[in-house]
Amino acid sequence: MKHLISLNDCTPQEVENLLTLAARLKRETKAGIPHPILAGKTLGMIFTKSSTRTRVSFEVGMYQLGGHALFLSGNDIQLGRGETIYDTANVLSRYLDGIMIRTFDHQDVLDLAKYGSIPIINGLTDYLHPCQVLADLLTVYEHKGKLKGLKAAYVGDGNNMANSLLYGCVKVGMDIAVAAPQGYQPPDEVVANAKETAKQTGCTVTITDDKWEAVKDADVVITDTWVSMGQEEEKAARLKIFSPYQIDSALLATAKPDAIFLHCLPAYRGYEMTEEVIDGPQSVIFDEAENRLHAQKAVLATLLGGVQV
Numbered sequence: 001m002k003h004l005i006s007l008n009d010c011t012p013q014e015v016e017n018l019l020t021l022a023a024r025l026k027r028e029t030k031a032g033i034p035h036p037i038l039a040g041k042t043l044g045m046i047f048t049k050s051s052t053r054t055r056v057s058f059e060v061g062m063y064q065l066g067g068h069a070l071f072l073s074g075n076d077i078q079l080g081r082g083e084t085i086y087d088t089a090n091v092l093s094r095y096l097d098g099i100m101i102r103t104f105d106h107q108d109v110l111d112l113a114k115y116g117s118i119p120i121i122n123g124l125t126d127y128l129h130p131c132q133v134l135a136d137l138l139t140v141y142e143h144k145g146k147l148k149g150l151k152a153a154y155v156g157d158g159n160n161m162a163n164s165l166l167y168g169c170v171k172v173g174m175d176i177a178v179a180a181p182q183g184y185q186p187p188d189e190v191v192a193n194a195k196e197t198a199k200q201t202g203c204t205v206t207i208t209d210d211k212w213e214a215v216k217d218a219d220v221v222i223t224d225t226w227v228s229m230g231q232e233e234e235k236a237a238r239l240k241i242f243s244p245y246q247i248d249s250a251l252l253a254t255a256k257p258d259a260i261f262l263h264c265l266p267a268y269r270g271y272e273m274t275e276e277v278i279d280g281p282q283s284v285i286f287d288e289a290e291n292r293l294h295a296q297k298a299v300l301a302t303l304l305g306g307v308q309v
């Protein structure tokens with residue numbers, strides 16, 4: 001593994017190794033055992049969108065690994081004034097040991113990897129959010145004791161989270177059903193790639209506009225905001241389109257009785273899910289948020305530290 005840009009690029013074994021390492025680093029952190037794997041290393045963190053979890057968990061993760069993280073606001077670096085990705089990638093590769101980037105256009109992340117010579121980590125684009133899904137898989141594993149053979153249901157917008165969940169679930173052999181309105185379902189190429197992997201790992205991919213079909217007998221029920229970063233102008237239209245896709249207690253009750261509820265956050269109570277669901281006993285959103293830290297430390301240790309499981 002050289003970069004983490006899409007979980008579709010990883011082998012099932014690489015995903016499993018990252019999760020195994022994440023669990024180990026989490027245990028060591030809780031036990032107070034230091035692991036300065038990245039002593040002397042620096043991660044650049046480019047953000048052209050807002051963030052709470054990604055920024056804090058990457059910065060804390062680098063610190064806990066003995067390295068340093070540098071916050072680079074897209075507004076302040078020359079990239080925001082038109083310097084090319086080519087020049088930026090070449091220059092930053094001379095100073096840094098890795099770059100985490102959160103931005104709009106997925107192609108920018110691919111170009112950074114193409115032109116630079118250091119590992120690139122995708123901290124969210126309009127298209128994908130792989131670090132979040134690694135944290136989600138770790139959370140499911142902790143609560144269920146396994147991944148293969150489980151069923152995940154995602155209800156809402158067929159966005160970056162839906163795309164990365166499709167890629168992540170099939171890598172670990174989890175069935176995944178995505179329910180989204182027509183016109184807002186995940187793109188064909190993501191569905192085709194996920195179905196291809198699912199054939200190899202022995203699971204299923206279902207895309208539907210029926211949220212009841214998706215959630216039926218699910219072990220994990222997931223949603224995300226209906227208005228992603230960059231879609232603020234579409235807000236009124238989106239709230240209307242997605243309102244039939246809210247997850248409420250009646251819908252959650254059709255999942256397995258011990259199903260867990262996930263949301264990458266930030267969440268908007270009363271929209272994509274009711275308060276009862278997100279603040280109820282099946283919700284594990286704060287374990288999920290915490291696991292960003294542990295999952296990303298595994299990514300950093302692997303890509304920047306060369307740690308092998």
Ligand code: CP
Pocket residue numbers: 050051052053054055124132264265266
């Ligand atoms: N889930 C997530 O990526 O959160 P932030 O936008 O706060 O980083």
Ligand code: NVA
Pocket residue numbers: 124125126159160161224225227228229264265266
């Ligand atoms: N789909 C959301 C995820 C936020 C972490 C967005 O892109 O804004």
